[in-house]
Amino acid sequence: MACCLCAKYLLLFFNLIIWLTGGVFLSCGILVLYKRDLHELFALLSYDSHLVPSFLNVGYVLIGVGALVFIVGLLGCCGSVRESRLLLGLYVFFIILVMGGELVVAMYTVLLGDEWDTRLPNTLKRRLSTYNYSIPQRFEFDLDTVHKQFACCGIDGPTDFHANADYKIFGNRLPSSCCNHLLNGVCNEADSHRLGCFQIINEYVQLYSRLIVGVGIGIALLELIALIMAVCVCRNKADEDEFY
Template sequence: MGCFGFLKMMMFIFNGIIFMAGAGILAVGIWVKVDSGSILQLLQSLKGVDGLEQLLNVGYLLIAVGALLLLLGFLGCCGAVKESRCMLLLFFVIILILFIAEVAGAIVILVFRGVVDQLIAKLGTAAVKNIQKEYGKSADITGLWNATMDVLKCCGFYNFTDFTDSPFFENNNLYPSPCCTSGLCDYSNAHNSTVSGCFPKVVKLMDENSILIIGVAFGIAVLELAAMSVSMSMYCKIGSKLG
């Protein structure tokens, strides 16, 4: 296998991965928009949080990203098969834009960490208010919180006290069963329980898997750099052949 044949094979490998990733992300995005029981319904019930509107569009964002990755996979494969410099150059430019956007996003998160913390604090305040107003009153909100707590094995946004003064607590003088490890979930059992809040649980999971998250992000960056290198090498090789 010659050098050009090796470059073609590498393009197929890179773009096969990109195409499958795009198909997966697109499927998740469509599921998020179609699934009526999505956790996004819970977020949609939290009013008055600045910046939350962007989170509610995550389904559209996933669909857009998935479609873009599918387009990239198509451009890369077709560009390699047809030896089209135009397709390869377009592929390179799109990958470069994505890479720059990712680096810029990482810098923004690091530099404006305080803004992110403020948004999380506002989200927490809105979540607690939502629990105290709707939990035990709205079947949809109650079901979504119950499903979230069952899956994550957590209680409330911060802890069990989030449910104090909620319709559920006022009607039963009890806390939700996920807030207790055993027995009737009254104040004493909930207070002595080791069940943490859902937000601390998510933070803990992210901390425990931080190495994996960083590794995946680094792997994506390496894949993008490799894809740009291979596409540009093919672009130059095809140009030299034509010349």
């Protein structure tokens, strides 16, 4: 009996954490959708790439996962307090569903590794060769914003623009977004940002990826322990019902 009571309160405690985590995911999803300075970065990374998700998809996935985790945590809390076999049964089903989704995301991340390291920068450099100095389109605006936001130039560096036709037509000058200070309204390579945008963005993404992986592993362990606790409470409740 004491063991069951301990499992019940542990289940309640773990699900309070899971419930709060769902709220955090929801908040992050909403932040991603409405934080304007991230729009251009995700839009740039999504150009001509089938594996890198669009900006809106990232936000919607975070909101969907957050809502599901939020509901799962709520089911676990209610089920543990009321010791309801129905609620705990639904909880076990959804927690397995969430863990399966986390496994899919992990596999997708592994698949994305090759795309991120090789194909994505090569694709962006090919697109950079058509950068239009005279009539900027969405790609040009997004790249200019990333140049200014991260103080970088090009994908691997300012020399990426050497393959651009407009670079030669306009007297070997770079887009103005590659320089903090223009000399007579012109951005020369000697005055431009030296680092490529992909290197800076990669460091930025790696930093947050490690944080997300750590949080994800912690949540998965909590879910596994909570799943075991839920099964214990369900079995104990079934034994009590048979006894009475």
